[in-house]
Amino acid sequence: MVIGVIVMLECIPRKAIDHTVGKINPAKTCQPLGAMYAALGINRCLPHSHGSQGCCAYHRMALTRHFREQVLASSSSFTEGASVFGGAANLKTSIKNIFEIYNPDIIAVHTTCLSETIGDDLSTIIKQSEVPEGKVVIHANTPSYQGSHITGFSNMCRGIVSYLAESDGTQKKNRVNIIPGFVNPGDVREIRRIVEEMGVESVIFPDTSGVLDAPLTSRYEQYPDGGSRVEDIRDSGNSKLTLSLGSFASDAAASLLQEKCGVPGIPLKLPIGLKATDALIMALKEAFGVAVPRSLEIERGQVIDTLIDTHHHYQGRTVAVFGDPDTVIALTEFLLTMGMVPKYIITGTPGSLFEKQIWEMLAEVGLTDCRVKADADLLDLQLWIRESPVDLLIGTTHGKYIARAEDIPLVRVGFPIFDRAVHPLMPIVGYRGCLRLIEQISNTLLERRDRDSTDEDFELVL
Amino acid sequence: MTVTEVHIDEMMTPYPDKVRKNRKKHIIIKSAESAACPQIEANTRTIPGIISQRGCAYAGCKGVVIGPIKDMVTITHGPIGCGYYSWGTRRNKARSDDRTPPEKIYTNLCVSTDMQESDIVFGGEKKLAKMIDEVVAIFSPRGINICATCPIGLIGDDMGAVAKEAEERHGIPVIAYNCEGYKGVSQSAGHHIANNNLMERIIGSGTDPRTEEFVIYLLGEYNIGGDGWEIERMLTDIGYTVNCILTGDSSYEEIKDLHFADLNLVQCHRSINYIAEMMKTKYGTPWLKVNFIGVNATIQTLRDMATCFNNPELTRMTEVVIERELARITPALEKFRKICNGKTAFAYVGGSRSHHYQYLLRDLGMEVIVAGYEFAHRDDYEGRDVIPTIKTDADSKNIPELHLTPDEALYQEAHLHLGLSKEQYDTIAAQVPLGDYEGMYPIMRVGRIMVDDVNHYEAEEMIRQLKPDLVFSGVRDKYISHKMGVPSKQLHSYDYSGPYAGFNGAVIFARDVADALVTPAWKLITPPWEEKNGNRSDSDA
Numbered sequence A: 001m002v003i004g005v006i007v008m009l010e011c012i013p014r015k016a017i018d019h020t021v022g023k024i025n026p027a028k029t030c031q032p033l034g035a036m037y038a039a040l041g042i043n044r045c046l047p048h049s050h051g052s053q054g055c056c057a058y059h060r061m062a063l064t065r066h067f068r069e070q071v072l073a074s075s076s077s078f079t080e081g082a083s084v085f086g087g088a089a090n091l092k093t094s095i096k097n098i099f100e101i102y103n104p105d106i107i108a109v110h111t112t113c114l115s116e117t118i119g120d121d122l123s124t125i126i127k128q129s130e131v132p133e134g135k136v137v138i139h140a141n142t143p144s145y146q147g148s149h150i151t152g153f154s155n156m157c158r159g160i161v162s163y164l165a166e167s168d169g170t171q172k173k174n175r176v177n178i179i180p181g182f183v184n185p186g187d188v189r190e191i192r193r194i195v196e197e198m199g200v201e202s203v204i205f206p207d208t209s210g211v212l213d214a215p216l217t218s219r220y221e222q223y224p225d226g227g228s229r230v231e232d233i234r235d236s237g238n239s240k241l242t243l244s245l246g247s248f249a250s251d252a253a254a255s256l257l258q259e260k261c262g263v264p265g266i267p268l269k270l271p272i273g274l275k276a277t278d279a280l281i282m283a284l285k286e287a288f289g290v291a292v293p294r295s296l297e298i299e300r301g302q303v304i305d306t307l308i309d310t311h312h313h314y315q316g317r318t319v320a321v322f323g324d325p326d327t328v329i330a331l332t333e334f335l336l337t338m339g340m341v342p343k344y345i346i347t348g349t350p351g352s353l354f355e356k357q358i359w360e361m362l363a364e365v366g367l368t369d370c371r372v373k374a375d376a377d378l379l380d381l382q383l384w385i386r387e388s389p390v391d392l393l394i395g396t397t398h399g400k401y402i403a404r405a406e407d408i409p410l411v412r413v414g415f416p417i418f419d420r421a422v423h424p425l426m427p428i429v430g431y432r433g434c435l436r437l438i439e440q441i442s443n444t445l446l447e448r449r450d451r452d453s454t455d456e457d458f459e460l461v462l
Numbered sequence B: 001m002t003v004t005e006v007h008i009d010e011m012m013t014p015y016p017d018k019v020r021k022n023r024k025k026h027i028i029i030k031s032a033e034s035a036a037c038p039q040i041e042a043n044t045r046t047i048p049g050i051i052s053q054r055g056c057a058y059a060g061c062k063g064v065v066i067g068p069i070k071d072m073v074t075i076t077h078g079p080i081g082c083g084y085y086s087w088g089t090r091r092n093k094a095r096s097d098d099r100t101p102p103e104k105i106y107t108n109l110c111v112s113t114d115m116q117e118s119d120i121v122f123g124g125e126k127k128l129a130k131m132i133d134e135v136v137a138i139f140s141p142r143g144i145n146i147c148a149t150c151p152i153g154l155i156g157d158d159m160g161a162v163a164k165e166a167e168e169r170h171g172i173p174v175i176a177y178n179c180e181g182y183k184g185v186s187q188s189a190g191h192h193i194a195n196n197n198l199m200e201r202i203i204g205s206g207t208d209p210r211t212e213e214f215v216i217y218l219l220g221e222y223n224i225g226g227d228g229w230e231i232e233r234m235l236t237d238i239g240y241t242v243n244c245i246l247t248g249d250s251s252y253e254e255i256k257d258l259h260f261a262d263l264n265l266v267q268c269h270r271s272i273n274y275i276a277e278m279m280k281t282k283y284g285t286p287w288l289k290v291n292f293i294g295v296n297a298t299i300q301t302l303r304d305m306a307t308c309f310n311n312p313e314l315t316r317m318t319e320v321v322i323e324r325e326l327a328r329i330t331p332a333l334e335k336f337r338k339i340c341n342g343k344t345a346f347a348y349v350g351g352s353r354s355h356h357y358q359y360l361l362r363d364l365g366m367e368v369i370v371a372g373y374e375f376a377h378r379d380d381y382e383g384r385d386v387i388p389t390i391k392t393d394a395d396s397k398n399i400p401e402l403h404l405t406p407d408e409a410l411y412q413e414a415h416l417h418l419g420l421s422k423e424q425y426d427t428i429a430a431q432v433p434l435g436d437y438e439g440m441y442p443i444m445r446v447g448r449i450m451v452d453d454v455n456h457y458e459a460e461e462m463i464r465q466l467k468p469d470l471v472f473s474g475v476r477d478k479y480i481s482h483k484m485g486v487p488s489k490q491l492h493s494y495d496y497s498g499p500y501a502g503f504n505g506a507v508i509f510a511r512d513v514a515d516a517l518v519t520p521a522w523k524l525i526t527p528p529w530e531e532k533n534g535n536r537s538d539s540d541a
């Protein structure tokens, strides 16, 4: 037998291709995953998937692989009967069993394609369920045939506000609500640190720090000591301001807070990169009349220093960026700050706002020869790259097939990253995040240069 | 510590009555070596709200059986998630060979119709048909599989009709699998649906008989981490013609010819026994239950195979290979055995591994004290003898059973497939597991536990009570175990190592297990400023 190896994605032909329906190598996944992630950002919360158990198994698996942490979530475990007659009985039984066996403070239910297609009315079923004194059940509708996991995250954030946030009608507290978006727990920690350095009191939700970056100690906790506390989320209705970071993931919850509790919101980008971090700090400074501390000034100065000292490692290099919309928007801004050329920019999540925002940023620096697409997949990206390559890929694990097939280095940023570790703990937000991104991008390009240089061009100092 | 019914009852105290009643039937303690296996409840519904390990029929069909067929494009018909999660997550390796060139390999793709709200409302048939057309235009594959996800059955898309029309348009097989996730009670339903379709649509369609000697097909081997290749290496050295591993690294081209097998080997009984049985009915092909996990198990299997063919040269070569391999691996294995010896483990995964790995662990001096399957049936615990007594319930009824009859042209008595006389065959069948599987029970020692569809709560409680040295599980339980201070290895994905099968695999497995046990950080959990009492505080809780 002649045994060969697969040449990576050799099956994709080098000819013009019509790819107009469905997705081939998607750059998004389904809503419930995002809803489950958001729910894990509440202290002592058990996310619950109302549908067949397969979805829940898959979502837990994907989150577990990215974070390398336990992800507990339950399912209504539909069988064919429930699919025909509706899942009310399954949900009621689930709620009873969950409180008795797993004893969470709160259950956050999300739907799946199946329960959405059946049309189960969750608000009503929850109202009819037995919920022990002092416990809460909230829900969000997350039909996966709309949007993406980011939409699901956004819907659950909104659900959290709609069930929990309350305004007691008195004067607002001198405190900021922060909705940090679909970021890693390390990022949430860094955002909190910045807000604390600014001397502003805050409520951050959902806060997956402590839950999905929990320490291994001598004591096992089914609900690790992390996440936003329910009473703090309740009280968010009494805060003076909400900063929603990332419009796709966080704006919906912020608008509802405004509508429901009269807390004004300022939409910001995810604080990835220098300008977006500046914007977060300015927003806090202006709203709360605080001074920017020396410590943050030093951090910012270090970023500028590094950018100037290392620009020759990456300036003018072309990049293809792919991932979730809020991440990609902020990242693109930073790549422009670095003097790089984001040539292809895609997200799997649908939404024309993405393309608009990216084109505005590109126009500002006079870049026109780029391609931008929302609701795209990685086959789209690969075909563009084959037409005209780039120097670097920045995105998630699934880009590794393109990286290998087209021989382009990949810097892993975003969700999911299944094939590298530690990233969920290492922030890419804030000024420190800038340094991490610069380091990753520079090093990756320099590794490539070292690898590809001839012996006579191989140098010690770069 | 041995466990008694009292322990189990204590563990179940927090359960609501109904849950307790249900779960008790899924747990068996082996009472005496000689005792027949008590009836265990398996393949029944997961209780709503319970954190189970189980997945769905789609996962069993697309993820396990169909996805690995390398020269067919598998389209997931549904919203994006199901296809996305089953993309590249199962380590069924594939490579090109003389029948399948690199450009005909599609296993690294994820193809999904990505249904949108309008498709749910107005139906997704048109979109599916268009996607098939585009897939054919882009890839020109040898065949296409379409796997259904939950919403499909509900909105009434007729995938079969779309597939049939596409087949006529393109002249290649387009196979529809109605493996909606809510069918059955676990992945198991999906295995069955996949088996049925492979049997009806692909197996037997090849027309060039194999002319080689000792033609075998290895069924229920998915080539995780390259297991199938390691098995193939040994078998080829002995003199067998391994025509195809099903479905790891398999191709449509090869599966077509399955009916030319002299002998089918069954590694994972749960996922593929339907094909093995149906082939026995239709073509008379005998099947042998094998286990290539573990040194002694592998040796036993190789000898069983040689017994089946009853050929002196094959028997001689079997011993030559065994001796050669043993000489090579024993020193390395000994090194790790020293670390593993005397350690205890839990194993709960899948529908066969929790049984197979017990042999390999015994080779290393380890013992499994709690074992369970995620989606097995009673026969996987109790042995095939119980099959006639298993009642069909509402959930199993919706998986079609194919009622096949012997193929007029191709049916041959089992002994003729092996080139034996009827008498020889009968003698051999009494010695080796031909067409038989004894299940997990016999290997369990007295006082040890079998638990079906274990859930998070039970797993956690049993780890607390029994303090195993290592937990073998899937990825979802791995980090729970770590947080409880117990090393854990993934038995689905091998923590991205492998192969674990055969002789080479045993050494790699032993190394990985030893590494997990002795990695230095386990001793550093308690910081120096906290009092050391030797014990982790949670184990006293």
Ligand code: SF4
Binding pocket: A052, A053, A054, A055, A056, A058, A112, A113, A114, B056, B057, B058, B059, B082, B148, B149, B150, B151, B179, B180, B181, B182
């Ligand atoms: S939607 Fe259905 S088919 Fe898809 S993962 Fe969930 S249970 Fe499985």
Ligand code: SF4
Binding pocket: A030, A031, A032, A054, A055, A058, A111, A112, A113, A114, A144, B078, B079, B080, B081, B082, B083, B149, B150, B151
């Ligand atoms: S059925 Fe829907 S919710 Fe479930 S995994 Fe598939 S896309 Fe996601």
